[in-house]
Amino acid sequence: MKISASIEGYHPPRIEFQELLRLGALLILWLLVASPLSAETKRLTGYYTEEEVRTLTAGELDDVILRKSWYSGQLMMKDEQWQGITIARLDRDSIYILEPRIKAYFTVTPETARRNVATQLQIFGAEKDKTGKFFFPEDLFIRTGTTKQVGRWNCYQVMTNPKYRSPEKPYVIFWYSTEVDFPVQVFGQQLKNFFGDTPEVKGLFDRITQFEGYPVRTEAHGENGTVITTLVKLQSRNDIDPQIFEVPKGYNHVPMPGNQPPPKR
Secondary structure, X not given: OOXXXXXXXXXXXXXXXXXXXXXXXXXXXXXXXXXXXXXXXOXXXXXXXXXXXXXXXXXXXXXXXXXXXXXXXXXXXXXXXXXXXXXXXXXXXXXXXXXXXXXXXXXXXXXXXXXXXXXXXXXXOOEEOOOOOEEOOOOOEEEEEEEEEEOOEXXXXXXXXXXXXXXXXXXXXXXXXXXXXXXXXXXXXXXXXXXXOOHHHHHHHHHHOOOOOEEEEEEEEEOOEXXXXXXXXXXXXEEEOXXXXXXXXXXXXXXXXXXXOXXXX
């Protein structure tokens, strides 16, 4: 999510479909990943990953970044090169979105996340019931008979059930592997505290974790493009610097898109 190149003339960006796919993918990882926090040492225990994130838009060159991520307990940091940095501090009920080029950041609060969670969940095929509330049908995702190798891992395909697909609706293809040493653990009360103990959040987690293994590749397809996220490196670490989960000194706080005051006349 890009921030304007000038703090003084800051204008929040329009959130594109690909941005929702990217933010939604982060939500999936929060649902799946948790690791112990070491309070006995200055260094933290957790995981480090690298993922190739490829955005495909008709008529344009592919946009490819290498996303580097660190996880430790309730802490997460994602460096997405020119697309910015995301720091999640569930222990503080805050997410920080950083734009290193202009030394600026804004904060996403639990209230904001809960307000917008339904919109992000639509990316993964949430359906609406008769009252207009979103839910995830039990058969939303199905395992197909297709298998292939992704990187060094043998994978099987899981995809949005065709009966819930249409030209106007997004759909997702996952490639799960049982060979990945990456713990699939419930974020539990931490997740509920941030996004709210909602049926929507529980529904997405239940649908994703009904399959064995870890999705090493996610292909999120939408009307305006496709975002393919592929795991390329995974390391268990016990030397994570806790400072990477802090907003660096010298960064200016700016209003979150949609929450800024009206311009002065």
